[in-house]
Amino acid sequence: MLKRKIVIDTDPGIDDTIALTVAINSGLNIELVTTVFGNVNLEQTTINALRILEFLGKDIPVAKGVPRALFFDPGIDGSHVHGVDGLGGYPMPYPKTKVVDQVAVEAIKDLIEKSEENITLVALGALTNIALFIKIYPHLLDKIEEIVVMGGSLGAGNVNSAAEFNTFKDPHAAKIVFDSSVKVTVFGLDVTRFCLVSSQKLEENKNKSKVSSMAREILKGYIEENNELMMHDSAPIAYLVHPEIFDIEDKYIDVSTDERAPGALVSGFWTKEKDKKPNVRFAVNVDSKKFEEWLLANLV
Numbered sequence: 001m002l003k004r005k006i007v008i009d010t011d012p013g014i015d016d017t018i019a020l021t022v023a024i025n026s027g028l029n030i031e032l033v034t035t036v037f038g039n040v041n042l043e044q045t046t047i048n049a050l051r052i053l054e055f056l057g058k059d060i061p062v063a064k065g066v067p068r069a070l071f072f073d074p075g076i077d078g079s080h081v082h083g084v085d086g087l088g089g090y091p092m093p094y095p096k097t098k099v100v101d102q103v104a105v106e107a108i109k110d111l112i113e114k115s116e117e118n119i120t121l122v123a124l125g126a127l128t129n130i131a132l133f134i135k136i137y138p139h140l141l142d143k144i145e146e147i148v149v150m151g152g153s154l155g156a157g158n159v160n161s162a163a164e165f166n167t168f169k170d171p172h173a174a175k176i177v178f179d180s181s182v183k184v185t186v187f188g189l190d191v192t193r194f195c196l197v198s199s200q201k202l203e204e205n206k207n208k209s210k211v212s213s214m215a216r217e218i219l220k221g222y223i224e225e226n227n228e229l230m231m232h233d234s235a236p237i238a239y240l241v242h243p244e245i246f247d248i249e250d251k252y253i254d255v256s257t258d259e260r261a262p263g264a265l266v267s268g269f270w271t272k273e274k275d276k277k278p279n280v281r282f283a284v285n286v287d288s289k290k291f292e293e294w295l296l297a298n299l300v
Ligand code: RIB
Pocket: 011, 013, 014, 015, 016, 038, 039, 078, 124, 125, 150, 158, 164, 165, 166, 232, 233
């Protein structure tokens, strides 16, 4: 899994920052980072992606994505969790580097066309860029190894009782991705709420390096429950490095685009869909201890 060619689509975002950091420190081969609206607006998520990569000393191209959802615009962002700057006010220097000329969908297309190997797309925000790629370049889908998604919840939501934030922000895009012909592996709140790191352990590690200090400080403003922090966006990264710590099941999952429950995931047992063949692979369990050990080992 480590040598796969990876594109990370992200809306940094505090937990996106941690995910990008552990992705780089785990040795993943990240060819491109693309940005999407979500936690904060697209301008800010794009600046943040550049800031994070410069802070980490990584020369990875960044391509700017789309500023809004395909159809549904709930009019909310994640700034109440991630701060108005998207990084919880952490004083990460503003970037000197610029985005590439192509927009996200075109940068992904160019990468795929130039690559002999298949490309893995990792989505840590709304799925709008990925859905647009699927619709605009259907003839290139066989060059996508897998789409690995942080999003959705078969259980309770976090943006409301039914929906998780990323699928809520663009339910139509999520439905396009889930129903595509590509291998899609989904990490919903069902497991990401158990992808935890202890704030005490972050505190103990904070003086080890610039990265461990940043991780402690940037997470100080993040939602904490019982001294634990949910590292939602690091779950897909952990899967690419240590797939064995997750249990994953093939399921038929529909994404509600109904305005009464936008972004809610539906997967019935005794419904008319029960004879539907599975459309996604869905993570149903995680070894939280091994997840935390891996995360902390890569936040130094
Ligand atoms: O629900 C968690 C997701 O929403 C994460 O991707 C977090 O960054 C926010 O975008």
